[in-house]
Amino acid sequence: MLKFVILLSAVACALGGTIPEGLLPQLDGRIVGGSATTISSFPWQISLQRSGSHSCGGSVYSANVIVTAAHCLQSVSASVLQIRAGSTYWSSGGVTVKVSSFKNHEGYNANTMVNDIAIIKLASSLTFSSTIKAIGLASSNPANGAAASVSGWGTQSYGSSSIPSQLQYVNVNIVSQSVCSSSTYGYGSEIKSTMICAAASGKDACQGDSGGPLVSGGVLVGVVSWGYGCAYSNYPGVYADVAALRSWVINNA
Template sequence: MLKFVILLSAVACALGGTVPEGLLPQLDGRIVGGTATTISSFPWQISLQRSGSHSCGGSIYSANIIVTAAHCLQSVSASVLQVRAGSTYWSSGGVTASVAAFKNHEGYNANTMVNDIAIIKLSSALSFSSTIKAISLASSNPANGAAASVSGWGTESSGSSSIPSQLRYVNVNIVSQSNCASSTYGYGSQIKGSMICAYTSGKDACQGDSGGPLVSGGVLVGVVSWGYGCAYANYPGVYADVAALRSWVISAANSV
């Protein structure tokens, strides 16, 4: 059976909070090779929270729309969700906004993890500043090997019962869909058209939160989704492919 990795603390161990219902428990949420940072370097990053506890990451698409992973929004109602934006710390600072509604991709499949993307509509618009900014959606994928970064508040060791208070990030390199599905790595046919991968030796894309941003060239290229282990040599982190899912995001943002 697929052993999903909590790429970036969505269900990572206890996450300092509750594990979102509907997420698979057999996850290895280790953070490998990460560095502390501030929100000014990643102003599109938000903390998605359930009943006040950090649950997942996400990215600011517009003043009232957040992009995250569909697996972060299973078995939950909008009334218990809020977003914290503009803060280096998930538990304080910046601003919070309640969630008016959200929409999961209609083709999301929890078994295969295809189309693992969702959008959230906030009850009130964010005010943009040096620490709160939208990020554009990629319209095409970066080249194989391109530099990228992923950020979030993921757990720092396997089995940890808490998450770091300060935002962290790791630099990785893009692994194209075709390369990720090739014999070079261990996933094979589990890599689908709605996925893109990223990897760097000794580090991993499970650095940060599920639902959080994979950024390359200043645009959002991926949404943290799943993986095997963490920093395993033949298993890159797997992300929802934003370029492939871009039209859905734009349509959903206009209709939610």
């Protein structure tokens, strides 16, 4: 598998040109080519933090359950994790809640990135408001080309070490699993049945966006997972397919 430098978490990116040899699939998410926004526009978005620092995104599923990516929760204990919800800024505002436990999908494979989904149980329940809301899970996938958005506090260019303080978002279009794995793009058989893609010219998720929400039609359709670089034209962002993994989330939440 082509390799891109693995960053902090995981993401998807698309821009143009060939992939340099010797690079590793990037496992970090960030928003590239996006715009600043406020939490009231994405009230399901949370910042998942390790020892007080932003590491990944996530989505509010219920008052005490967060959906994120399994790769965000490797080699970490719940005791150092917290989430910040209800704030436009990852480092201040809103509320912080400790994590009591988490569960990765049993079928998650770090080599293929299949089943890259996890749930987090919070130590205390969130209080819903205009800035903290749950989002429903997609029961079927949007059509190829459907409008979608992805949000997060991830880096704004591939390989960057700094992240924005304010929440960013970008509008993208769904690339179905069959199209994403076709000769139109460069991934081929690396796109598995539990993955869905999304792309827009010069726009993508990136490092630090991992685990965050891909939303279309008002429901969660994807979880930021991986990709080659960020915003490369032949390599859409790759997301865990929420419709395919919906029953696992419901049964484990």
